[in-house]
Amino acid sequence: MQGTYSYTIKKKVQLSDAIYLMDIEAPRVAKNCYPGQFVIVKMDEKGERIPLTICDYDRDAGTVTIVFQAVGSSTRLMAQYEEGEAFRDFMGPLGHRSELIDMPREELLQKKILFVAGGVGAATVYPQVKWMKENGVKVDCIIGARSKNLIILEDEIRKYAANLYIATDDGSYGLKGNVNDCIKDLINNKGKHYDIVVAIGPMIMMKFVCILTKELGIKTIVSMNPVMVDGTGMCGACRLTVGNEIKFACVDGPEFDGHLVNFDEAIKRSTMYKSEEGRMQLRKKEGGSHHHPECEIHEDDCKVNS
C-alpha cells in the first residue's frame, strides 16, 4: 500500500457493513467514461485484476467513483486501503456504455423505464438513473436487498428517480419480499406500466427478474459480471451464451438482452474459481501444504495448482 502508485484514493466512505465507496484519481478514465462502463483495478504488483463498475465520475476533478463489496480475498484487501493511498493500476473505461444512452432522445422520452437494483448492483444503477434525470427522462427504481442495512445509495438514487421503491427479504425496510414481488406489486396493484426493465444485481436475481419480465412481455436489459482477466477481449474468460452466440462480456457488453442470456451457464461459470480461491488462501496460511485437514472438499472435486 505504498503511495508511489498514481491512482490515488481521494475519498473513502463505508456505505454498509462490507460495502465501500471510493473516489479514485484517474483523469483519463474520468474524461471519457459513461454510465454502464467499468474499470479494472489492480491494487499492487501481486494483485488480481478486479473489474468494478463506474458508479460516478467527475470530469473536472478527474475522479471516478467505485463501490465494492468486500466478498473475497481481493475485495477485502481493497477495503483496507485508506484515503491518500493509491492503487497501482486503474484501467478503463471498459465495455459499452448503457444502451439507453444511445437511444434516440424522442424514443427514450416515450419509454416507461424501471431500474431494478439488487445489493451492490445499486452502484451500477445509480449513474444510469442520474444520467436519465439529467437528460430529462423520468424513471422508476427498485432497490432490493436481504435486509435494511444492506441497502446502499438510497439517498443518492432517490434524488434522481421519479419514484423509488425498496424491498427487503426480511421486511426490515420497505416491502417485505424480493424485487420480483415488488415488480408484481407495482404492475398488479399500483397500476404501473413499463416498456423497459433494467435489472442489475447478482446473477440469480437477474435470472429471476428475466423470467418474470418475459412472462410480462417487458424488454429487459441486464448487466453481466462474469469472471474477467484482461477486459479487452483477449482471454475469453468472460464469455457468455446470448441467444445462439458466444459473447465476450467485457467488449460486447456488459449489458445484454436479458431474455437471451443463458443464466444457468453463466452462474456455473461464475463459481469456477470459488473453490480454487479458498484453496489458495489455505495454501498461504499453511505455507506450502495445500490441503487443510478440515477442508471438506477433497482432491476429486477440487482442482488446484500444486
Place this chain on the structure above:
Amino acid sequence: MDVLKRIPVREQDPSERIKNFDEVCYGYNLEEAKLEASRCINCKNARCIEGCPVSIDIPAFIKEVKEGNIEEAFQIISKYSALPAVCGRVCPQETQCEQRCIRGIKGDPVSIGKLERFVADWAREHGIKPEPPKEKNGRKVAVIGAGPAGLTCAGDLARMGYDVTIFEALHEPGGVLVYGIPEFRLPKDTVVKKEIENVISLGVKIETNVVIGKSVTIDELIEEEGFEAVFIGSGAGLPKFMGIPGENANGVFSANEYLTRNNLMKAFDENYDTPIITGKSVAVVGGGNVAMDAARTAVRLGAQVYIVYRRGEQELPARVEEVHHAKEEGIIFKFLTNPTEILVDDNGWVKGMRCIEMELGEPDESGRRRPKEKPGSEFILDVDTVIMALGTSPNPLIASTTKGLEINRHRCIIVDEESMMTSKEGIFAGGDAVTGAATVILAMGAGKAAAAGIDKYLKSKR
C-alpha cells in the same frame, strides 16, 4: 571440433525442468560462443541476412564474437533490433536466417539465434546499453501497443529524435512477450523487462492502462494531445473457439486466458493472487507455438497433457525446438485427431472430450493437405481440462473507433506495404494487427518499416 556440427547448447534436464518455470535453455558461454562463431565463414553475399526480417548484419556481428569483441557485436545488432535477447530465443530461426546459412548445405547451419542471444545476454550482464539518440526534434508520435511491433517502432523513432509515447492497454508493456510466451522460454524480469528498459532509455515514454478506443481515441490523440502521427501495433489478441458443444463448460479455456493467468498474472507463483485451474489431465487443441506453450505450462503445473492436432506431425506450425522440448517433457501428441464435443458433468465441469480421427486429403489453399474425418472413428479422451489454442485475430476495437481506418475481411488493418500507412493519413500500422498472428521478428520488421515511413511522412509535411 567437427565444423559440420554446431556447438551443442546446454539445457535443463527434462525430468527437472517439468517441475519449475526456470528457463529451459542455458545458452552459450563465451568460449562456446566463440567456437560456434568460428564456424561462420563470413560470406560476402551472406544469404543468412536475406532470411532475417530485420536484415541484421549477421556476418559482421559473428565476426566480432569470434574475436571476443562482444560489446562491438552488441552495437552492431542494436542497429537493427531493439530486442535481440528476445529474438535470439523465440525466432523460428530454422525457417529464417539459419535456413539460408551456407553451412547448412553440408552440415548444421551456424547457430545464429543462439549467438545473438549470447551477445544480448552478455551485454545486459555487463550493463551495456544501446547508444542513445542524437538530438531531439520535439515532434510527437503516439504508438499503440507495447508488443514487439510497437516497441521497435518507438525505439527507432526515438533514435531519430522523435518524442514518442507508447499507450498500452494492459498493466505491463511487452504484449505477447509478457502475457503469452512463458517464463521457461523467455524470462520476464531478466530478459523482457531489461530490453524494454533499453527502449525506455532511448527516451520513449510508456503509459500503461490506456485502452485506445476507450480511454482515448486516435482522433483525440491527434486533435487534442498534439501527436503528429500514430503507429498501431495492437496485435491479434482475440481468441478463437471451435463452436462445438460443451465449449463453455468450467475447465475450458482459451490458451490466451490460461497463459495470461500464468505469465502476466504469475498464477504459478504462490505470492501472486490470481488463481489458475490446472486439472489432472489436460487436452490442448492446436499445433502452433501457442499450443506448445500452453501444454508445457500445464505440465509444469502438474498435469498429464495431450496435444490434439487435426493434421500430422509434418504439418505442425510450431517451432521445431518447441515440439522437441514438448516431447521430452512427456507431452502426448494425438495427431490427425479433432475434437467434436466436450463432455460436461452435472456441475458444469469438463469430464471428457469426444474426438474423431482424421486423414489427410488433397492440399488446400495453404498448400497443406486438408484433413477430413474418418467415419466411425470417434473416441473419448479422458480429460478434465481443455485449452483451445486455435489461433487469434485482431481486436476490432481500434478500427471501430477510428473513422476512415480500413480493415480486410479477416479484420486486419490494411496498409501500404512500403510506408506502412493505413487508409487514414498519418496513421500507420504493423505487426499482428496487419498480418494476423505471425512472429515476433516479423512484427519488429513491420515496426521498423513503419518508423521509416513515419519519418518520411513527417519530414515531407514540413
